[in-house]
Amino acid sequence: MKDRFRFFLNRIGEKLWVKPFVMCVLSIAGVFLAKLADDTEANQFIPNITLDSIEALLSIISSSMLVIATFAVASMVSAYASASSVATPRSFSLIISDDVSQNALSTFIGAFIFSIVALIALKNGYYEQAGRFALFVLTLLIFSVVIITLVRWVDCIARLGRIGETSDKVEAATAAALRRLRYAPTLCGASVEADLVVDQVIYGNVVGYVQRIDVAALQVYAEEVKIRITVVALPGAFSAPGQALAYITVGSSDLSSINVDRITREFLIDNDRKFDEDPRFGLIVLSEIASRAMSPAINDPGTAIGIIGTFVRLFVLWGEPISEGDIRISKYNRVAVPEISLEDMFDDAFTAIARDGAGTVEVAIRLQKAFGSLASMENSPMRAIAIRYARLALVRAEKTLEFPEDLERVRKLVKFTDLP
Template identity: 30%
Template sequence: MNNILLIPSTLWRKAHAYSQKLWVRVLAMGFLSILSLGLTQLVELFVPEPIMSRVSGEAADRLLDIISSAMLSVTIFSMTVMVSVYRSSASQWTPRVHRLIMRDSRTQKTLAAFIGTYVYALVAIILREMGVFGDDHALVLFWLTVAVLAFVVWSLVRWMLHLQTFGSLLHTTRQVEGITKERFQERLRTPCLGANPLTGDVPEDAQPIKADQSGYIQHIYPEGLNAVAERYDVLLYLPREIGSFVFLHEPLGWLVGDVKDEDRDEFLSLVRGHINVSDLRDYDQDPRFGLVVMGEIASKALSPGINDPGTAIDVITRVGRILSSYSSHDTRRDSHDDGETDSGEEGKGPKLDRLWVPPLSPDDLLDDGFGALLRDGAHLFEVQHRLQATLSGLMRHPDERLQSAAFDFAELALRRALEAMEFEPDRTRLLASVSERLHRSVTQS
């Protein structure tokens, strides 16, 4: 059973998720600090005795005292700044952006460096008091401590430069755009998570695989699920997208095939073990969540207390830039319902041929990124003008599905804006800025 949970692709995904946690980086730096002190004992064996005695133990003690006292203060200060930025960002922009800022790699690396250096100094002082590093064998310890000090200074400079923009609106929107674009490109490079595209209904003879808890589908490990399907000689259909909410005992997926009664509990456990359900959505594997967060930032900026249409316009541009790379064209060969492929077609077939996953829908993507603006910015000409200009660009996109979705969304946005705007010249200007086709569709119906 467990060998499926230990396949390399699944382990890599889980290791990547853990590497983004602060405590993992702190533990790694602490272990590296202790390891470096242990290696000094080996290096000392290759240093000639006359050279070893050139540096006294007191010189190393002074440097270690400086590090131990300074790093504690710097770490406390950095933690205070970090918590303040987390809270202000959650209240100013959106609570959903708080968890992304918590995963800021520069902040995590800096805090891990400070705490790791503090651990290094404490352990070195303890070893000095125990006589492990004698006064006549402190050369390697001294120069290692000098290197640690240089590393601390470099980390402090990076941290001060990072604090100039950390938590600001520009930095936050860039972070959300960056992670969303990265996950979006990842999904485009691996359509349907590497599985077959589920574009129709689930087969009628499919059996439901019910969820054992309520929550959002946070992660899916498709390679492991395909391995499970191969082991039991069945097909798996996952109509629910990553980020969708599933209730207890609702279908988490669908099974086509027969699983023996004595193997059913193990099979269900394996399937549920490869589909993480949690109380929160996550940015990993879920580009739609990033678009939702960007829409929330724009919506919050349009609230009466903030009244910042410029931020909404900036978000519209960023969302349009992300969606401009959309493509529904699958370079892999189309698969039949039985998992086989046409040998005469070009390209590669789906790597995970026993798994079916729905592709990204352009209608959902547009609604995620612009849905909140459609409601909260309907009465503002400058916001709707930029929105229509961005949608007009997407309507010229090479992908036909995105073209159609952008036109439908632009028509909906225009109709709502014309009803929300009270000033007639604004309505006239907005109508004049859209394409003739869209103008005709709205005014003639």
């Protein structure tokens, strides 16, 4: 339930209209809540605020907030376009869900709606003395929030959409997905059996990418009909008719009693991949940023070198030993889920950079240093894969680098692959 709620909240965060709509509702509610002060005995000791002073303040807010909100939208659209063109379009969902920008836009629009509704209510004699004072205090509070939000937002919008900021957001999303998967490598399901017996294959009926799998719901159904379900398509896998989503092992149960729709609907499939439960997507997006930076149009190998350092941090995070107390218990014994492939993760991260950066000596050198760092970890599978990809990167460099001394510098860094 917690994972489902988090996934739902992240999708809501990608909708730009949600927070402004909520703020508009709260602003209108605040105007009418100020009227409650008239039902108290506060008229006896609170100061009498003139209509002119409140109207002047509300008029200033209403006239300025619409302009600022329009400017905010224009700046955000410019930042989104910059992120898509300079970094990669796949990072758009992370940029648009930026909390600071959404909160700023929501505050500006909410303040504008509040001032308009409050002016209408005030000019029609809706408030008495206590109500006017409550509205005045509320207006000052909103004005203060607007000023603070504007100052914070100016600092944020100066960086929003820049390639460094975009890379940091993608890294943070990928690291969060890796942490969740480290502690539950089989999504709290059972491990896949080596001698698996397949009685029925469940195929996808929707074309798209698997975004999440409700393993808990699969467990409930598997217990109802006494079967075992083996997941084949992990989050990020492409689904289409003819592509297997899961295998069914019935044992002593009746195969005809299986409701295929009950199983397929627990695989959330849509047109795009999401970062939440798909760390490989984050690695691909970072690799795209690095490849685009090395294109002749941009020619920015420094960004690619920075991305390589990001990959080292992410793989170190993945390869660190985990204490048994941190691992989430496999509580779904009737649903088997395969673990993510480390080889696939290396391929997603390093293949494109090794290909596009083979002719750039500084990128080739930093790539070999990264592989050497990962191979030095006390993780046998990661060491073997790092050595393999270091050798592949060297082969690419040997076919591309023309200056002998540059090639020799790269070869010296690959000597770690000869160690036992």
